[in-house]
Amino acid sequence: MFEHPLRMRPQCPLCAYRFDRGNGYFVGAMYASYALSLGLGIAVAIAAWLASASVGVTVSVACAAVGLVGPLAIFPISRAVWVWVEREGWLHDGEEDREVLLRNHRRR
Known part of the structure; x- marks a missing residue:
């Protein structure tokens, strides 16, 4: 699915499924990435707060690190x-998608 950690292939090499469906297709992936990063940041903040006596600095550094690295690490997962x-089949975008889904379903 990915050529590089931050670059997707235009289509699947096995089934020719097109990944990019046009402008705005991956907006939902952006929201999923944000939610996952936020959850990860909260978990790290709580863990740092529970493990440290100097709460302010440790939590701030941990949250900053997660805020910078988290979205990059979660990007491929969210896509x-x-x-x-x-x-x-939770989303539909035209007749071509249905044909690809049916063709792939028949292969299973």
């Missing part, structure tokens, strides 16, 4: 989840 959501 993969978004493509999965659409492929499983």
Whole structure:
């Protein structure tokens, strides 16, 4: 699915499924990435707060680190989840998508 950690292939090499559906297709993936990063940041902040006596500095540094690195680490996961959501039929974007879904379903 990915050529590089931050670059997706235009289509699947196995089934020719097009990943990019046009402008705004991955907006949902952006929201998923934000939610996952926020949850990760909160978990790290709580863990740092519970493990440290100097709460202010430790929590601030931990949250800053997660805020900078978290979205980059979660980016591929959120895109993969978004493509999965659409492929499983939760979202529909035209007749071509239905044909691809039917063709892939018949292969199973």
